Amino acid sequence: MSLLVRDPFVDGRPLSIYVEGGRIAALGEDRPADRVIDARGLHAFPSLANGHTHAAMVLFRGSGDDLPLMAWLTEKIWPVERHLTEDIVYRAARLAILEMIRGGTTYFMDMYWHRDGVARAVKEMGVRAHLSEVFIDMGDPARARAQRERTQARLADADRFGPRVRTALGPHAIYTVSDESLQWIGEMSRRHGLIVHTHLSETREEVEACRARTGTTPARHLERLGLVSERLVAAHGVWLSDEEIVLLAGAGATVVTNPVSNLKLAVGGIFPYREARRAGLRVALGTDGAGSNNNLDLFEEMKFAALLAKHRTGDPTCLPAREAFALATTAAAGAFGLGSGRIETGAPADLMLVDLSAPETTPLNDPVGALVYAAHASCVHTTICDGEVLMENRRLSVADEDEIIAAARDATRELFARAGGSA
Numbered sequence: 001m002s003l004l005v006r007d008p009f010v011d012g013r014p015l016s017i018y019v020e021g022g023r024i025a026a027l028g029e030d031r032p033a034d035r036v037i038d039a040r041g042l043h044a045f046p047s048l049a050n051g052h053t054h055a056a057m058v059l060f061r062g063s064g065d066d067l068p069l070m071a072w073l074t075e076k077i078w079p080v081e082r083h084l085t086e087d088i089v090y091r092a093a094r095l096a097i098l099e100m101i102r103g104g105t106t107y108f109m110d111m112y113w114h115r116d117g118v119a120r121a122v123k124e125m126g127v128r129a130h131l132s133e134v135f136i137d138m139g140d141p142a143r144a145r146a147q148r149e150r151t152q153a154r155l156a157d158a159d160r161f162g163p164r165v166r167t168a169l170g171p172h173a174i175y176t177v178s179d180e181s182l183q184w185i186g187e188m189s190r191r192h193g194l195i196v197h198t199h200l201s202e203t204r205e206e207v208e209a210c211r212a213r214t215g216t217t218p219a220r221h222l223e224r225l226g227l228v229s230e231r232l233v234a235a236h237g238v239w240l241s242d243e244e245i246v247l248l249a250g251a252g253a254t255v256v257t258n259p260v261s262n263l264k265l266a267v268g269g270i271f272p273y274r275e276a277r278r279a280g281l282r283v284a285l286g287t288d289g290a291g292s293n294n295n296l297d298l299f300e301e302m303k304f305a306a307l308l309a310k311h312r313t314g315d316p317t318c319l320p321a322r323e324a325f326a327l328a329t330t331a332a333a334g335a336f337g338l339g340s341g342r343i344e345t346g347a348p349a350d351l352m353l354v355d356l357s358a359p360e361t362t363p364l365n366d367p368v369g370a371l372v373y374a375a376h377a378s379c380v381h382t383t384i385c386d387g388e389v390l391m392e393n394r395r396l397s398v399a400d401e402d403e404i405i406a407a408a409r410d411a412t413r414e415l416f417a418r419a420g421g422s423a
C-alpha cells in the first residue's frame with residue numbers, strides 16, 4: 001500500500017510526501033500511489049505521542065472532579081475500577097483512541113487493568129502503544145503473587161496484537177507496590193529489555209512518606225531497588241530534587257510531565273523543566289488519564305507545559321514553542337524507541353496534517369508557535385500512523401465513530417451499575 005500526501009507545507013514550503021511500507025519513502029516527488037491525499041494548504045507535522053495515560057479512564061471523565069489525588073483515587077476511582085471487565089475496558093479504550101486520532105495522536109504509553117481490552121482497541125484502530133498491566137500489591141504477598149503471575153502471562157503472549165502494540169511493565173508507584181515486587185519488576189525489565197512505566201514524585205506527601213519510610217528520596221529509592229535505567233519512564237516528577245534529576249539524567253531515564261493533570265489535582269508544585277533540561281534529562285509529555293484532565297488533547301499539554309515553565313522561572317524564553325512541540329514528537333520518539341518525530345526519508349510515516357487557516361491560527365506567522373499556543377486538537381485534519389490513514393478530513397477511516405461513542409456510553413452505565421452507584 002502506497003500513499004502520496006500531495007504538497008502540504010513542510011517547514012513552510014510545499015513538499016509532497018510519498019509513503020510506502022509504513023515509511024516515508026520519498027520527499028518532493030509526486031509518484032503514483034494507491035491513495036492520494038490532496039494536502040495543498042495544509043501543514044504536515046510528525047504526529048503526537050502521549051507519554052503517560054490510562055486510556056480507558058475516559059469512563060471516569062467528569063467523575064470525581066475537584067478532589068485531591070488520594071481522595072479521588074480512594075473514594076471515586078479504585079472502588080469502581082474493581083468492577084471493570086475486559087470488554088468495558090475495550091469499549092473505553094476505543095473511545096480514548098478515537099479522541100487521540102482526532103487530535104493527531106498516534107502513540108500512547110498506557111498503564112491500566114485488563115491489558116487485552118486496550119490491546120484489542122489499539123490493534124483495531126491502528127495506532128501504536130506501549131501497554132502495561134498496572135501492578136499494585138499494597139504490600140500484600142498474596143496480591144503480589146497474583147500480580148507477578150499476571151505480568152508473566154501478559155509477557156508470554158505479548159506478540160498476538162501485532163507490531164503496533166508493545167509491552168511495558170507498569171508498577172503503579174512506590175507507595176502502592178512493595179519493595180520486593182519493585183525489585184522483581186526491575187529484574188524482569190533487565191531480563192526482557194522492557195520499559196518500566198511508573199508514577200514518581202507526583203505529590204509532596206509521596207516524597208515525605210518515602211523519606212520517612214526509606215530515609216531517602218523517591219528516585220534514589222527506585223535506584224536502590226534497581227529500577228533506574230534508560231528503560232525507566234517516570235510520570236510526573238513534579239517534586240524531584242536537583243540531585244534526583246541528575247541521577248535520572250545520568251541513567252538515561254525519561255520523565256513524562258503531565259501539566260494539566262498536575263494542575264487539576266493541585267499537586268502543589270510545577271515540574272522543574274529548566275533544571276531537567278540543564279541536566280540533560282529526557283522529558284516527554286503526557287495527558288494522564290481523562291479522569292484527571294479531562295481530555296486527551298496534547299495541544300493543551302504543549303501549551304500548559306510551556307506556560308508553566310515560563311511562569312515558574314519568570315523567564316518567557318524558557319521552554320519555547322519548538323521545544324514544547326519536541327516533547328510530544330522527537331523527544332518522545334527517542335524515549336519510547338519509535339523512530340518517528342521527523343519528516344525525513346526512511347522515518348516511520350506517523351504524521352498529521354493540520355489546518356492552520358482557522359480563526360484562532362490566523363494570521364499565521366509561525367506554524368509551530370501556532371500549534372503550541374493557538375491551535376486545538378480540532379485543527380487536525382488528517383492523521384496517519386505507520387503509513388495507514390486513520391482519519392482524513394476529520395472523518396475516521398478505521399472505525400465507526402458514532403458506534404464507538406454509543407458503546408462507550410453503554411460501558412460507562414454498565415460499569416457504574418455494577419459498582420452500585422452512578423457517575
Ligand SMILES: [Zn+2]
Binds near residue numbers: 288289
Ligand atoms: Zn497517571
